[in-house]
Amino acid sequence: MKLILQSTISCPACGHTKEETMPTDACQFFYExxxxxxxxxxxxxxxxxxxxxxxxxxxxxxxxxxxxx
Numbered sequence: 001m002k003l004i005l006q007s008t009i010s011c012p013a014c015g016h017t018k019e020e021t022m023p024t025d026a027c028q029f030f031y032e033x034x035x036x037x038x039x040x041x042x043x044x045x046x047x048x049x050x051x052x053x054x055x056x057x058x059x060x061x062x063x064x065x066x067x068x069x
Contacts, residue, residue, distance in 0.1 A: 020050075
C-alpha cells in the first residue's frame, strides 16, 4: 500500500488551509495556523492534527495502526 504524505490542514478558527507534508516517523500533536496563529491540537480520540484537521489521515493510520506510537 502506498502512503499519501500530503494533507491539507484546515484551521477551524479562521478557515485558512495549507498543504503540508506529514512526517512518517512521528506524530504531530501541535500545528500553528500561519494566518491566525491559533495552535491546533488533536481532537479527542485522534492521534494527531492531521487526523483531526487534515484531508488525509496520518501515515500510521493509513497503514492500519491504531495510533502514531
